[in-house]
Amino acid sequence: MSGTNNIEDALSSYIIGRDTVKPNRPRFHIDAGNLKSAIALLKQCLGDEALYLSNIIGVDKVAEGVIELNYFIHVVPLGNTIVIRVTVPRDKPQVSSLIDVIPGALSGECEAYDLLGVEFIGNRYLRRGFFVPVDVASRGVFPLRKDAKV
Amino acid sequence: MENGMVEKATSIIKIPVTLEIPIGPQHPALHEPVLLKIYADGEEVVGVEIGTGYNHRGIEKLLENNTFYKGKFIASRVCGICNAVHENCFVRAVEYLVGMKPSPRAEYLRVLVMELERLHSHMLINAIMAEIIGFDTLFMYIMRDRELVMKAKEIVAGNRVSADFHMFNGVRRDIDDVKRDKLIDLLRRVEPRLKYYRKLFEDDPTISKRLTEIGVLKAKDVTSYGMLGPVLRGSGIKSDARAEDRYDAYNEIPFNVVVRGEGDSLARMLVRWDEALESLEMCKYILEHLPSGPAAVDERKLPRTFPAGESFARVEAPRGELTYYIQHAGGNKPYRVKVRTPSLNNIINSGFSYLGHSVADVPVILVSYDPCISCMERAIIVDLKNKVEKRATLREIAMKEVRL
Numbered sequence: 001m002s003g004t005n006n007i008e009d010a011l012s013s014y015i016i017g018r019d020t021v022k023p024n025r026p027r028f029h030i031d032a033g034n035l036k037s038a039i040a041l042l043k044q045c046l047g048d049e050a051l052y053l054s055n056i057i058g059v060d061k062v063a064e065g066v067i068e069l070n071y072f073i074h075v076v077p078l079g080n081t082i083v084i085r086v087t088v089p090r091d092k093p094q095v096s097s098l099i100d101v102i103p104g105a106l107s108g109e110c111e112a113y114d115l116l117g118v119e120f121i122g123n124r125y126l127r128r129g130f131f132v133p134v135d136v137a138s139r140g141v142f143p144l145r146k147d148a149k150v
Numbered sequence: 151m152e153n154g155m156v157e158k159a160t161s162i163i164k165i166p167v168t169l170e171i172p173i174g175p176q177h178p179a180l181h182e183p184v185l186l187k188i189y190a191d192g193e194e195v196v197g198v199e200i201g202t203g204y205n206h207r208g209i210e211k212l213l214e215n216n217t218f219y220k221g222k223f224i225a226s227r228v229c230g231i232c233n234a235v236h237e238n239c240f241v242r243a244v245e246y247l248v249g250m251k252p253s254p255r256a257e258y259l260r261v262l263v264m265e266l267e268r269l270h271s272h273m274l275i276n277a278i279m280a281e282i283i284g285f286d287t288l289f290m291y292i293m294r295d296r297e298l299v300m301k302a303k304e305i306v307a308g309n310r311v312s313a314d315f316h317m318f319n320g321v322r323r324d325i326d327d328v329k330r331d332k333l334i335d336l337l338r339r340v341e342p343r344l345k346y347y348r349k350l351f352e353d354d355p356t357i358s359k360r361l362t363e364i365g366v367l368k369a370k371d372v373t374s375y376g377m378l379g380p381v382l383r384g385s386g387i388k389s390d391a392r393a394e395d396r397y398d399a400y401n402e403i404p405f406n407v408v409v410r411g412e413g414d415s416l417a418r419m420l421v422r423w424d425e426a427l428e429s430l431e432m433c434k435y436i437l438e439h440l441p442s443g444p445a446a447v448d449e450r451k452l453p454r455t456f457p458a459g460e461s462f463a464r465v466e467a468p469r470g471e472l473t474y475y476i477q478h479a480g481g482n483k484p485y486r487v488k489v490r491t492p493s494l495n496n497i498i499n500s501g502f503s504y505l506g507h508s509v510a511d512v513p514v515i516l517v518s519y520d521p522c523i524s525c526m527e528r529a530i531i532v533d534l535k536n537k538v539e540k541r542a543t544l545r546e547i548a549m550k551e552v553r554l
Binding site for chain 2: 021022023050054059060076079080081104107108110111144
């Protein structure tokens with residue numbers, strides 16, 4: 001259960017779109033509300049030692065009014081990284097935290113909160129000033145938002 | 151206590167005295183600023199908070215505001231020790247967007263610089279570990295021999311630390327036969343020293359007693375907490391971006407992925423020594439099998455704008471998987487660049503691994519993760535009137551460039 005097709009089959013009930021990040025990273029689009037259950041299912045199917053969460057990458061898409069979150073998950077037996085993509089509204093960027101499914105989500109969620117303002121529901125370690133200098137954080141600015149002046 | 155009888159206690163309430171010990175952000179055991187706030191019950195660590203943000207320089211925002219060509223030089227300045235892997239990862243992410251493929255000679259030279267970097271980085275952290283556990287002379291010996299590798303890097307790239315060697319579609323410098331012979335000679339001098347240090351770390355009873363069974367990480371823990379590189383491989387997980395992605399010339403150069411199953415601090419240090427020996431063999435192979443043809447590119451002929459798209463490049467940095475993600479909407483500047491260094495995962499997610507150990511083991515465990523946190527000293531100025539905080543460098547305050 002480690003081929004890309006098998007992973008796609010396992011997540012088929014959640015997938016609403018598919019594309020590829022160059023050079024060869026398969027990306028599955030799912031609804032933000034299903035994120036936690038999809039990742040939990042993936043972990044259950046692959047096993048604890050077969051994957052790690054490599055990245056949580058947020059992109060502020062101002063024109064579309066959303067923040068895109070790409071979860072890069074490295075599948076060790078596959079030797080490749082797959083991507084789970086969700087979007088959250090820019091004016092209320094909230095999504096479930098993965099910290100109780102994958103504790104390694106801590107660093108990525110804390111960073112995405114501090115720099116982009118995405119709130120990960122259930123992560124009690126989120127705080128401003130995790131990376132951002134105090135003068136920027138104290139003004140309520142999220143520096144990686146496209147309209148932020150820093 | 152009635153009728154002169156003393157009631158025997160059936161239970162006691164034990165209130166542990168927890169001591170809060172800040173290690174860092176400036177501390178002899180740390181070479182870069184990070185804060186480990188340790189909560190200790192006696193000598194036992196019962197809680198750890200990891201404080202960051204002492205040197206965040208806004209590199210990602212800077213990359214978004216500059217052209218790809220300036221970005222290449224910014225990326226190589228994210229880290230001093232592993233600058234070549236940063237520029238390699240950024241350059242390859244851009245090459246994936248465009249569909250560029252460097253010449254075979256350029257790909258071999260890229261790997262040469264990156265493996266020299268791994269060699270001196272692994273020597274550095276083993277030297278620091280020697281210093282942390284009280285072997286200052288060993289630290290100096292390793293650092294002396296590391297200079298041979300720095301010299302080799304200087305011969306290839308022109309600088310002993312910051313290589314600035316990569317360019318889109320190739321490299322910026324080539325080597326001739328004279329340089330190749332000098333490099334082979336330097337590597338031959340380093341080889342017996344590496345073998346000696348590797349044997350020393352494994353056989354010396356004082357070193358192994360200090361590192362064995364300290365900071366043990368199970369395979370399940372390293373994957374759950376997203377730990378990378380020698381930390382991952384020291385706990386039995388065979389994952390290495392060089393073997394998985396086979397980027398540049400890694401599909402042609404023979405090497406072994408080093409894995410150990412013990413999961414303790416000694417295993418992580420021995421993985422690094424073995425990887426250093428593998429890197430040495432790879433460098434020798436490259437110099438003996440360097441393809442002919444062009445390597446350095448004419449930068450004036452490269453495109454100034456790049457097509458829209460998304461790419462995700464991985465590189466096996468000395469500390470583990472380093473990734474660059476680029477989202478590009480067209481033009482000469484990227485829309486979004488995300489840099490994820492291995493230390494982000496290895497240090498921030500590592501709090502659990504100190505629990506149950508003694509306070510004296512904390513520096514050993516931390517150094518075994520090979521933390522890399524680039525430095526910039528700052529101070530916080532609080533404007534009480536307007537209730538606003540801002541940061542400034544100590545130099546700016548001293549030179550009265552900041553209004554207090």
